[in-house]
Amino acid sequence: MNFSTSEENYIKAIYHLQRDDGMVNTNELAAELKTKAASVTDMLKKLKSKKLLHYERYKGFKLSIDGKKLALAIVRKHRLWEYFLVHKLEFGWDEVHEIAEQLEHIDSKSLVEKLDAYLQHPKFDPHGDPIPDVNGKMEMTRQINLIDLELNRMAEVCAVGSQSSELLELLRHRNIQIGSRIEVKRKFSFDHSLEIKLKNEAPFTVSQQLAQTLFVKPV
Amino acid sequence: MNFSTSEENYIKAIYHLQRDDGMVNTNELAAELKTKAASVTDMLKKLKSKKLLHYERYKGFKLSIDGKKLALAIVRKHRLWEYFLVHKLEFGWDEVHEIAEQLEHIDSKSLVEKLDAYLQHPKFDPHGDPIPDVNGKMEMTRQINLIDLELNRMAEVCAVGSQSSELLELLRHRNIQIGSRIEVKRKFSFDHSLEIKLKNEAPFTVSQQLAQTLFVKPV
DNA sequence: ACTTATTTTTAGGCCTGCCTAAACTTTAAT
DNA sequence: ATTAAAGTTTAGGCAGGCCTAAAAATAAGT
Structure with missing residues (x-):
């Protein structure tokens, strides 16, 4: 069809x-x-x-069942393209929606699968929304971007928006990992940086760019 | 418009x-x-x-002038996407036309320019056709893919389809450079590899993958 | 229950891009 | 020069996707 x-x-x-x-x-x-x-x-x-x-x-x-299947296929394409635009072409995560709206209608099964592989099967798009897999399954963790977490609300890091080695290096250095308990203590509107605190550690500051790649689940 | x-x-x-x-x-x-x-x-x-x-x-x-401008913009998009599909997503160069026919209609100036930069401003698409630059200018060398060169026909290497350091390393090792005189002595249909001969050198074999990135001009 | 307001559907029309069939131009042939 | 053939355009129609205006069904208010 x-x-x-x-x-x-x-x-x-x-x-x-x-x-x-x-x-x-x-x-x-x-x-x-x-x-x-x-x-x-x-x-x-x-x-x-x-x-x-x-x-x-x-x-x-x-x-219907078929309708849902189609919807998930479209959402999958949309979110994979958004991921591509942000992490490969270096668009800002706020610039990509319009373009992805067009790309999501490109009709080619193999294109989607090759793109998915090229991006290393990302689980979340740059906005933190889960990307359905080829069968329509996706993580159902209700997660939000760290930048959107309210002050002093304890949360658990549950995903990162990228697999780049640069990011992983930085996270290792900051001792941030999946499962870490985290709180936002202050938000600085000048550069959108955040002062955050890991459980049992001293507070420190992270850039907007870093905060945008971190997804958390309030606990 | x-x-x-x-x-x-x-x-x-x-x-x-x-x-x-x-x-x-x-x-x-x-x-x-x-x-x-x-x-x-x-x-x-x-x-x-x-x-x-x-x-x-x-x-x-x-x-008209405007019509030509539009045509070149579309051709530019088509060929950039073909390059992307072959060199990033690892499609075969014979599978990409249909998909590029769809992608060429995506409407976003910044997308094209970011894609071009991401691909490192390629000059030729995987079929050896020149890619117009942002102003519509392109190389006019009439060239063909090495894979399409007839047997024992002397030709001059005039372009490579990619600027990746891996490719350049291999070319240096094989002593192939722009301007080299080259002939195809045999074609092996099993893996589409070629036996080629540089002027004043012994023949050797190159993979399909390498041959596809080399463009030559018969002399 | 009955009247009014809201929601949804039908009816009919517009625009794009395509079609067939018929009319018209240009070209080629005698 | 006249006629035949080939190429091109017009006329009129159809489907997709949208619209406005009017009618029909449902929901709400008293």
């Missing part, structure tokens, strides 16, 4: 809206896609006929 | 057809694009109104 960019955008948007497996409604989706409710209804019929969603008029809708 | 994928495909096809700055005609273009003459006429009107080409009904057409 083959899908248009537009169809894929609908599927992805529905996926993001139905967070907890609940129903999605027409206006909500129209707002998300910046389009009109009537257009949404048109597309819902098409997607239903392609068996990508369960839908009855006036009753709301949700993705 | 903003262009659709379809418009870009027309511009690119016209560019390839009008090799020597001559006129292109409708049927020719229809054949190239696997579409019908009537559809071509429709599009010609649109492209003329966008000032991308010079066109008078029944008289043929050719790209």
